[in-house]
Amino acid sequence: xxxxxxxxxxxxxxxxxxxxxxxxxxxxxxxxxLRPVLKQLLTPTEKVMLAKRLAVISxxxxxxxxxxIAENLSMSPSTIDLMSLKFETGSYSELIKHGxxxxxxxxxxxxxxxxxxxxxxxxxxxxxYLGDSVKKDLVEHRLRKLTxxxxxxxx
Numbered sequence: 001x002x003x004x005x006x007x008x009x010x011x012x013x014x015x016x017x018x019x020x021x022x023x024x025x026x027x028x029x030x031x032x033x034l035r036p037v038l039k040q041l042l043t044p045t046e047k048v049m050l051a052k053r054l055a056v057i058s059x060x061x062x063x064x065x066x067x068x069i070a071e072n073l074s075m076s077p078s079t080i081d082l083m084s085l086k087f088e089t090g091s092y093s094e095l096i097k098h099g100x101x102x103x104x105x106x107x108x109x110x111x112x113x114x115x116x117x118x119x120x121x122x123x124x125x126x127x128x129y130l131g132d133s134v135k136k137d138l139v140e141h142r143l144r145k146l147t148x149x150x151x152x153x154x155x
Contacts, residue, residue, distance in 0.1 A: 056080055058100050060087045 009017070028037040042050070052073050059069045066084055070077040086092060 053083070054095075054100070056083050057087060057092045057095060060084055060092075061096055061100065 024037065025034065028034045038047075052075060055073055056069055056075070059072075060080075060083065066077055066080045069075070070080045073080075
């Protein structure tokens with residue numbers, strides 16, 4: 001958990017600082033420099049914390065059970081339950097509407113659920129995922145071989 005100073009700021013100061021963060025991030029996004037700015041701005045702990053929060057919200061939006069979310073993300077069920085209450089009251093509606101694309105997040109969730117892509121997903125068709133992965137590897141291997149043949153034939 002990131003350390004927060006015990007010295008409180010006034011509400012207006014907090015709002016001004018938040019608007020400044022938004023302004024910096026918007027400018028970085030327009031310039032295509034968001035990734036390096038976030039790398040410099042966030043500590044490793046903050047990166048993990050934000051990534052887990054986004055994953056929880058995404059998983060809740062896909063009706064994944066609280067216990068499964070907690071287990072997959074190594075979080076306590078009570079934390080997920082609190083976020084679930086916020087989710088149900090619409091606290092994350094703007095984030096879901098504008099920030100989380102179902103297809104991108106579904107891939108991330110699949111990776112989390114399968115231990116970083118090592119294990120096949122659970123349920124019907126779980127080995128299809130592995131088959132697709134093997135097919136992709138075969139295609140890449142064939143393309144490399146063809147490229148090598150073309151290089152040799154040019155010499």
